Amino acid sequence: MAQIIDGKAISSQIKEELKTKVGALKAQGVEITLAVILVGEDPASQVYVRNKKKACEYIGIRSLSYELEETATERQLLELIEQLNRREDVNGILVQLPLPKHMEEQKVIRAIDPKKDVDGFHPQSVGALSIGLPGFVSCTPAGVIQLLKRSAIPIEGKRCVVVGRSNIVGKPMALLMLRENATVTIAHSKTADLPSLTRQADILIAAVGKPKMITAEYIKEGAVVIDVGIHRDAANKLCGDVDFASVEPLCSAITPVPGGVGPMTIAMLMYNCVESVKIQEK
Ligand code: GUN
Numbered sequence: 249m250a251q252i253i254d255g256k257a258i259s260s261q262i263k264e265e266l267k268t269k270v271g272a273l274k275a276q277g278v279e280i281t282l283a284v285i286l287v288g289e290d291p292a293s294q295v296y297v298r299n300k301k302k303a304c305e306y307i308g309i310r311s312l313s314y315e316l317e318e319t320a321t322e323r324q325l326l327e328l329i330e331q332l333n334r335r336e337d338v339n340g341i342l343v344q345l346p347l348p349k350h351m352e353e354q355k356v357i358r359a360i361d362p363k364k365d366v367d368g369f370h371p372q373s374v375g376a377l378s379i380g381l382p383g384f385v386s387c388t389p390a391g392v393i394q395l396l397k398r399s400a401i402p403i404e405g406k407r408c409v410v411v412g413r414s415n416i417v418g419k420p421m422a423l424l425m426l427r428e429n430a431t432v433t434i435a436h437s438k439t440a441d442l443p444s445l446t447r448q449a450d451i452l453i454a455a456v457g458k459p460k461m462i463t464a465e466y467i468k469e470g471a472v473v474i475d476v477g478i479h480r481d482a483a484n485k486l487c488g489d490v491d492f493a494s495v496e497p498l499c500s501a502i503t504p505v506p507g508g509v510g511p512m513t514i515a516m517l518m519y520n521c522v523e524s525v526k527i528q529e530k
Contacts, residue, residue, distance in 0.1 A: 255504075263307060280309045377424070390424065394515075410455065476489065
């Protein structure tokens, strides 16, 4: 029987730790503020933003909410970001993605002051991660590291295969595993004979975006399997990139969907908001 890695419990533990820290900072007169910007009415984005604001409230972080119409111009959004960059009482700025098609995502991300980039998406944050300098780390991959560490799963010296090379998950995930001294391979949609590669993995991280693609034939017996995907299957049930039913009997530990990696993203966003105080002191 595989160990089921409980992301809900681990994210709650992190949030409790942060709540205590934020309380201590408040006692010293330090208040943390996160500005959350949502453009348009994408229902999934609305849910994410609501949950981020709820987490802030729980932990004791002040959240400011900016909702722009779908038809807002890129210039309007950039001006809002510039205003928030200048405000000393704003520690973190988060622009919920995806943005409407008439806006250039990379340009918007670059407009955020790297010292307030709590999503860790700014090229400066990504560059800092790649050369081992301090900076914000993308929340979902940072959450995966916490899941492994807090489940006492060793990373150093292990063979890790990351399937997926997105800027938000795959690439920073590989860099973080490298920082933890794993031997890392990044696989993607053009990788030849993917199952024979993933069968070498002690730790397999699936961030492909294809429901239940990773089946038993991709798994080495005893591997640790981390599933970053979230989809709805034909029966409208939540599922991941991993075919849990066929993979679970083979591995030593696995994250479920839901309740694995998912809850970690917001916990790590809260962590980054608390870290922002230190980063801004420098
Ligand atoms: N859209 C999907 N995931 C994310 C995330 O982690 N941050 C932001 N800003 N937008 C997202």
